[in-house]
Amino acid sequence: MLDLLVVGAGFSGIYMLQRARALGLRALALEAGGDVGGTWYWNRYPGARCDIESLEYSYGFDEALQQEWHWSERFAAQPEILRYAQHVADRFDLRRDIVFRVRMAGASFDEASSSWQVTADGGRSWQARHLVMATGPLSSANLPDIPGRDSFAGPVFHTGQWPHEPVDFTGLRVAVIGTGSSAVQSIPVIARQARELTVFQRTATYSVPARNRPLDAAQEADVKSHYADFRARNAQTMVAFGASYPRNDQPVRQATPDDREAAFERRWQIGGLNFLGAFGDLLTDSGANQFAAEFVRHKIRAVVRDPATAERLMPAQPIGCKRICVDTAYYETFNLPHVRLVDIAGTGIEAIEPGGVRVAGCLHQVDAIVFATGFDAMTGSLLKPDIRGRGGLSLRDKWQAGPLNYLGLSVHGFPNMFTVCGPGSPSVLTNMLVSIEQHVRWITDCMVWMREQGKNGIEAETDAEASWVGHVNAVAGATLFPSCNSWYLGANVPGKVRVFMPLLGFPAYVQKCDAVAAQGYAGFHLA
Numbered sequence: 001m002l003d004l005l006v007v008g009a010g011f012s013g014i015y016m017l018q019r020a021r022a023l024g025l026r027a028l029a030l031e032a033g034g035d036v037g038g039t040w041y042w043n044r045y046p047g048a049r050c051d052i053e054s055l056e057y058s059y060g061f062d063e064a065l066q067q068e069w070h071w072s073e074r075f076a077a078q079p080e081i082l083r084y085a086q087h088v089a090d091r092f093d094l095r096r097d098i099v100f101r102v103r104m105a106g107a108s109f110d111e112a113s114s115s116w117q118v119t120a121d122g123g124r125s126w127q128a129r130h131l132v133m134a135t136g137p138l139s140s141a142n143l144p145d146i147p148g149r150d151s152f153a154g155p156v157f158h159t160g161q162w163p164h165e166p167v168d169f170t171g172l173r174v175a176v177i178g179t180g181s182s183a184v185q186s187i188p189v190i191a192r193q194a195r196e197l198t199v200f201q202r203t204a205t206y207s208v209p210a211r212n213r214p215l216d217a218a219q220e221a222d223v224k225s226h227y228a229d230f231r232a233r234n235a236q237t238m239v240a241f242g243a244s245y246p247r248n249d250q251p252v253r254q255a256t257p258d259d260r261e262a263a264f265e266r267r268w269q270i271g272g273l274n275f276l277g278a279f280g281d282l283l284t285d286s287g288a289n290q291f292a293a294e295f296v297r298h299k300i301r302a303v304v305r306d307p308a309t310a311e312r313l314m315p316a317q318p319i320g321c322k323r324i325c326v327d328t329a330y331y332e333t334f335n336l337p338h339v340r341l342v343d344i345a346g347t348g349i350e351a352i353e354p355g356g357v358r359v360a361g362c363l364h365q366v367d368a369i370v371f372a373t374g375f376d377a378m379t380g381s382l383l384k385p386d387i388r389g390r391g392g393l394s395l396r397d398k399w400q401a402g403p404l405n406y407l408g409l410s411v412h413g414f415p416n417m418f419t420v421c422g423p424g425s426p427s428v429l430t431n432m433l434v435s436i437e438q439h440v441r442w443i444t445d446c447m448v449w450m451r452e453q454g455k456n457g458i459e460a461e462t463d464a465e466a467s468w469v470g471h472v473n474a475v476a477g478a479t480l481f482p483s484c485n486s487w488y489l490g491a492n493v494p495g496k497v498r499v500f501m502p503l504l505g506f507p508a509y510v511q512k513c514d515a516v517a518a519q520g521y522a523g524f525h526l527a
């Protein structure tokens with residue numbers, strides 16, 4: 001029997017394998033893709049790029065690894081991040097314990113042996129003491145069920161399932177559906193190739209310029225001279241990144257109008273997600289938020305020449321309530337004569353027909369469609385396989401009213417199962433690499449502790465998980481996050497239960513996890 005079976009060989013899965021092996025645990029990973037990389041294996045759409053700076057979006061667990069790897073840009077593009085994941089797999093010889101091109105079908109917990117029986121499509125199966133779901137919070141593609149979707153005559157793409165061979169849009173009329181991060185990154189690149197580009201927008205988005213550039217050699221050398229300290233400082237911020245641009249805690253109304261504009265402008269010029277750190281109350285006070293929102297709307301008006309298009313591009317929801325996007329020439333792209341914006345707010349898309357996309361009775365003729373429609377976030381990939389815990393309890397049934405777990409790590413009724421960056425943990429509200437490392441360390445330390453203590457079962461207690469979900473929602477409730485239709489709430493997937501899934505605040509979460517472990521896994525039942 002394996003000590004642990006890991007599902008997924010993205011950044012969570014490969015570090016889980018590496019650390020488990022280093023601690024003397026027998027581990028195996030299953031991966032649906034043909035190689036490591038997870039998100040960065042699947043999301044090969046044009047323009048795909050990280051919105052966390054490269055020097056931060058990388059592992060810190062191995063000093064030699066972080067010294068030897070060189071990033072070429074401030075924000076790395078998908079091919080480079082995938083090469084990094086492959087390098088890690090090579091360096092630690094991880095592929096010998098990964099079964100590729102196999103998709104988990106289901107898993108069931110056997111009480112007698114206190115172990116999981118995991119099955120894959122095709123009938124193969126494995127037995128393991130622990131099941132570790134390292135399936136990623138943004139990996140289950142959301143392909144909307146639009147009438148006639150499958151009748152389209154031309155090629156159809158989803159940004160999260162992009163083909164491996166190059167896609168050439170030269171001479172084609174292309175539709176992009178969606179205006180989230182994936183769309184904002186791909187639209188300017190697709191526009192450079194396509195003969196015509198029509199963007200279908202349901203909700204206008206706030207985007208801040210990336211101001212991407214080649215990585216500065218002096219900055220790289222400086223960070224590498226004290227990398228551990230650099231990472232520790234970043235991990236102490238709420239979002240586990242961006243300590244180089246500290247948040248100004250001052251409320252926005254305490255600043256004079258000139259100082260306010262100057263603060264926003266400074267961050268706009270720096271570029272990237274740190275924009276919302278300009279003042280301390282932008283995500284907790286809707287009046288304060290309006291100042292930042294209006295600043296970006298003003299920028300859109302200044303860039304987009306056609307006033308009607310500019311007006312349609314103006315977001316109305318609080319800024320930051322949906323994850324803000326980071327772009328290179330997104331708004332500028334709408335000045336190109338062959339790019340059009342179709343507002344589908346209120347109407348939605350009526351139908352997809354062989355020749356194009358119909359909205360409000362009007363057929364927009366296109367040759368190819370790109371769905372940049374996001375993911376069934378946080379729970380999608382956990383609920384796709386049929387996972388059955390004690391007494392045959394299904395995770396789908398257990399989570400009918402939303403994900404219920406403790407610390408985003410463990411579910412009552414599902415002993416010895418852990419979720420890496422699951423709902424209820426900070427995950428998507430942080431630098432994912434930092435959250436992944438924290439979870440992997442906590443989970444593997446727990447397994448080692450169990451081995452030393454002679455325990456063979458661990459599972460969240462019901463009270464602990466009920467109060468944890470209450471805590472996650474109370475923390476979010478004190479902010480503007482629940483106030484719009486975001487994927488954080490599951491609002492992007494029709495019929496999905498609305499509950500705020502990620503936890504805000506990385507440092508407090510780490511303290512809580514550490515305290516739980518120090519108290520002999522308080523809130524967990526051990527067998």
Ligand code: NAP
Nearest residue numbers: 049050051144178179180181182183202203323372373374
């Ligand atoms: P997303 O943010 O969920 O955006 C999906 C877009 O599709 C939204 O504009 C959404 O509109 C639209 N949409 C969904 N269903 C639709 C329908 N039935 N009809 C018309 N439009 C529809 O997905 P994403 O852009 O793939 O990004 C997801 C997350 O992945 C990001 O928030 C980010 O965390 C991560 N990501 C990061 C990067 C990066 O590092 N730069 C890049 C890509 C993704 P509504 O807003 O109205 O729902």
